[in-house]
Amino acid sequence: xxxxxxxxxxxxxxxxxxxxxxxxxxxxxxxxxxxxxxxxxxxxxxxxxxxxxxxxxxxxxxxxxxxxxxxxxxxxxxxxxxxxxxxxxxxxxxxxxxxxxxxxxxxxxxxxxxxxxxxxxxxxxxxxxxxxxxxxxxxxxxxxxxxxxxxxxxxxxxxxxxxxxx
Numbered sequence: 001x002x003x004x005x006x007x008x009x010x011x012x013x014x015x016x017x018x019x020x021x022x023x024x025x026x027x028x029x030x031x032x033x034x035x036x037x038x039x040x041x042x043x044x045x046x047x048x049x050x051x052x053x054x055x056x057x058x059x060x061x062x063x064x065x066x067x068x069x070x071x072x073x074x075x076x077x078x079x080x081x082x083x084x085x086x087x088x089x090x091x092x093x094x095x096x097x098x099x100x101x102x103x104x105x106x107x108x109x110x111x112x113x114x115x116x117x118x119x120x121x122x123x124x125x126x127x128x129x130x131x132x133x134x135x136x137x138x139x140x141x142x143x144x145x146x147x148x149x150x151x152x153x154x155x156x157x158x159x160x161x162x163x164x165x166x
Contacts, residue, residue: 012044012073013053020056021065021091029067036061037068044073047081047112055085055092066091071124077112089119089143096124105148111140119143 011028019025021038029040045053059065071094077083085092096107105128111118112131122129122145129147131140 010043011041012046013042014044014046014048014051016047016051016053018054018056019067019069021059021067036063036065038066040067040069042069042071045071045075045077045083047077049081051081053077053083055083055087057085057087057091064088064091066093068093068095070095071107072097074107075109075111077110080112082112083118083120085119087119089121092120092143094120094122094124096127099125099148102126109147122146124148 019029019038019040022031022033022036023029023038024031025038025040028042029038031038047053055067057065057067069092075083075094096109100106105126107124107127109122109124109127109129110131111129118140119142121143122141124147127147128149129145130151
């Protein structure tokens, strides 16, 4: 997947970033132009402050441009940080590790509330997940979230209310 901005063999996102369909996004992604899919490998997403990952799947083509993000580690976008995608939820997929035989989650997903819904299909079958806050977006996630466990705030400091909407 290229070298920059990955360093020391890891591809973490720890500050605001843009991912655009049809581009290699600084070496994080490879583009399958025949199927119009941009595949991005990310080890961890850990945002703070007001950091936002903006996903752009606008563009032309048949099928419509899409991005698939493969996450090997955790997603932490609590507080006012977040992942924003206003396109069709079918055009952004976030995948995690396969379901393990362990009795505990191998990944954690904390989705923060922003002013824009995250339109996505999230398939992380071995993750513990929650929505922290809720921002002004309603719903917080427009699409689907398939995870091992949802809403256990003691697992990773999520909002006790998990008042987010899916």
